[in-house]
Amino acid sequence: MPNVGFIGAGFIASRHAAAVTAAGARIVAVHDVDHAKAFAFAECNRAIASNSLSDLLATESIDAVFVCVPPDAHGAVEQALVDRRVPFFVEKPLPPNLDMARAISASIDRAGLMTSVGYHWRHLDRLEDVRLMLAESPAHMAVAQWHDGFPTVPWWGCQARSGGQVVEQATHLIDLCRLLLGEVVGIRALSSRSVPTAGRATGADVASSSAALVEFATGSIAVLASSCTLPRRHTVALELICEGRAITLTEDVMTVVDGARTVRLMCDRDPFAAQAETFLRALEGGPSDSLVSYTDALLSHEVAVAIADTARGARKL
Known part of the structure; x- marks a missing residue:
């Protein structure tokens, strides 16, 4: 080695x-x-x-x-x-x-x-199962959620340094959406104007929550929701809605609802390892x-930055 x-x-x-x-x-x-x-x-x-x-x-x-x-x-x-x-x-x-x-x-x-x-997340041992199921029945929609606490490292709450929660954390879910649904062709996004309470004392300027609607070249769509206002991690998951089937993937488990049957399979392999x-x-x-090459990763990163920029620049009616 x-x-x-x-x-x-x-x-x-x-x-x-x-x-x-x-x-x-x-x-x-x-x-x-x-x-x-x-x-x-x-x-x-x-x-x-x-x-x-x-x-x-x-x-x-x-x-x-x-x-x-x-x-x-x-x-x-x-x-x-x-x-x-x-x-x-x-x-x-x-x-x-x-x-x-x-x-x-x-x-x-x-x-x-x-x-x-x-x-x-690309190394989750249940990801190949997800890909096989999507080959049978492609996803019409994905619902990606990252609801978590506010990290204490000093750079995280600074938009210019971290890029904000979508860029620093939810990018994992964005990358999976690209992998499973195809390339992104359209983005609409909003973010809250408030800063999380946990970050105010440090001068943080990242949004406390954001939401995006993403369109893919395949015709599928995704809803991405993220927030960093909770005391600890709450929900980090990608749900795929297919014809007659729903698949939910976390770092720990894959849940498949297929008609009246629900199957839960644990993710046994450490994806970092x-x-x-x-x-x-x-x-x-x-x-x-x-391997996730730098070139491939850049495509996911560009989507994450575009969502964050769109959300911050959106105007209310």
């Missing part, structure tokens, strides 16, 4: 680190602008804490890097990896600045570099068709 470096040592990096080590890879180095976090992460993973990005990239044994930085910290990190021809996995979302995201994507394409983006193993195996020459 490859030797892996980490850029970013926060919560999501720790989750990916557990998946990487479970897959048999070795974490050899980490860099974070918060040196205390980097040293703690390094100690937990028996790695070296690098004082700078250049120091980390100078580590000769690194075969790939996991990029786990806040949305607005992207750009120079990815370009440095492209310049060094180091394959990388990057946690979503991509930069809220679409020009930057597109420039990174173009650089990756020119370099022919292997990348993967952390849309881990599955996506890490897929990326690491691909680095060694294994199949890469299930």
Whole structure:
């Protein structure tokens, strides 16, 4: 298995680190602008804490890097990896600045570099069951919901830094809608003008809730609703309404209502472990068709940003 470096040592990096080590890879180095976090992460993973990005990239044994930085910290990190021809996995979302995201994507394409983006819902073990059912009976409508608490990390509540809840969280559901229903051809959206109470003390400016109606080239439609006003996670799910059948998918379970019959199947595989193993195996020459390339991820990201921008710019009658 490859030797892996980490850029970013926060919560999501720790989750990916557990998946990487479970897959048999070795974490050899980490860099974070918060040196205390980097040293703690390094100690937990028996790695070296690098004082700078250049120091980390100078580590000769690194075969790939996991990029786990806040949305607005992207750009120079990815370009440095492209310049060094180091394959990388990057946690979503991509930069809220679409020009930057597109420039990174173009650089990756020119370099022919292997990348993967952390849309881990694509690695749910029940997703293939969903795709088979949709091949029998396509979805007329999707209802995507992400109702959750307000994250405490300082960058999350800043629209310019995170892109807001649709871009930072609900993008997972948007990506699945693209995968299952096709490309987006139309968007209508609204967001509340209020800021969540939990974020007011920190100067947050993200909307407390939003709703979007999305049209796909296949003729299907989707309703996306999100909110970050609750004390904890409440509903995160994608429901697909087909001819005579309803399919609901969460990270934990798939529920199928088919006539009078209801079937519930648990999602037994950890999608973080599955996506890490897929990326690491691909680095060694294994199949890469299930990786979410940066180019593909950019299409989902562009939809998420378009929904957020449309919602913020909508006017009331």
